Amino acid sequence: xxxxxxxxxxxxxxxxxxxxxxxxxxxxxxxxxxxxxxxxxxxxxxxxxxxxxxxxxxxxxxxxxxxxxxxxxxxxxxxxxxxxxxxxxxxxxxxxxxxxxxxxxxxxxxxxxx
Amino acid sequence: xxxxxxxxxxxxxxxxxxxxxxxxxxxxxxxxxxxxxxxxxxxxxxxxxxxxxxxxxxxxxxxxxxxxxxxxxxxxxxxxxxxxxxxxxxxxxxxxxxxxxxxxxxxxxxxxxxx
Numbered sequence: 001x002x003x004x005x006x007x008x009x010x011x012x013x014x015x016x017x018x019x020x021x022x023x024x025x026x027x028x029x030x031x032x033x034x035x036x037x038x039x040x041x042x043x044x045x046x047x048x049x050x051x052x053x054x055x056x057x058x059x060x061x062x063x064x065x066x067x068x069x070x071x072x073x074x075x076x077x078x079x080x081x082x083x084x085x086x087x088x089x090x091x092x093x094x095x096x097x098x099x100x101x102x103x104x105x106x107x108x109x110x111x112x113x114x
Numbered sequence: 115x116x117x118x119x120x121x122x123x124x125x126x127x128x129x130x131x132x133x134x135x136x137x138x139x140x141x142x143x144x145x146x147x148x149x150x151x152x153x154x155x156x157x158x159x160x161x162x163x164x165x166x167x168x169x170x171x172x173x174x175x176x177x178x179x180x181x182x183x184x185x186x187x188x189x190x191x192x193x194x195x196x197x198x199x200x201x202x203x204x205x206x207x208x209x210x211x212x213x214x215x216x217x218x219x220x221x222x223x224x225x226x227x228x229x
Contacts, residue, residue: 009154032215043118043204043220044157051215090156099164100145100208100216101172104156 002027004091006105013112019063019078021108023091026072033074034092034102035065044090050074061085086112116141120205120221127195127228135190135224137205145208145216146188150174150201151223157204163188195228202226 007022025031032051036044048059055067061084065076074091088109092102121136139146147162149172159172163182177199179191188207192199203224208216 043222046217100218101159101162106154106156
């Protein structure tokens with residue numbers, strides 16, 4: 001069965017510092033991988049996704065993630081944090097060839113302080 | 115505006131009461147789903163539908179019923195609410211049912227409290 005592990009339920013960074021949110025997955029087949037962001041009292045919206053091809057994926061708001069098959073990881077990074085990045089971030093996986101039955105990680109709440 | 119609309123945004127129920135959470139999308143999406151979000155557990159899939167008249171169970175289906183009579187609507191029914199169903203519920207849809215690569219569009223959520 002697929003699963004997603006996000007290391008660190010809370011991450012705090014200074015404005016301008018590097019953001020690194022960790023995600024590891026388990027899947028018996030090559031997966032599709034997603035990062036979603038949830039701002040307070042809102043639904044989730046897509047940051048980026050990996051399906052096939054280039055393993056470094058760029059998303060919105062300066063975020064990117066790299067798919068590393070050997071490490072079963074899909075960590076999310078942003079070189080310089082902004083106050084507006086404060087939100088909860090979810091990593092998710094779905095199987096290739098299947099429906100959009102996303103399996104989500106527990107989430108990481110990112111705080112950005114001045 | 116095109117998107118996924120959920121009603122109500124907030125609801126308080128007593129144990130044993132029933133209610134329906136409504137979800138409607140105007141994007142002609144084939145695939146629709148319901149998730150619940152609980153602290154420290156992320157989002158868990160309750161039920162999903164790959165088209166009108168077709169539904170199936172997700173990870174945590176017990177205590178919930180769904181139906182899909184039209185492409186646009188996918189209501190979630192709680193027949194006898196329990197405190198364990200206190201949660202935030204999200205409806206999400208995507209264009210095609212045939213690929214796990216499709217992006218889900220989420221509604222704004224419905225916060226349910228069962229006393």
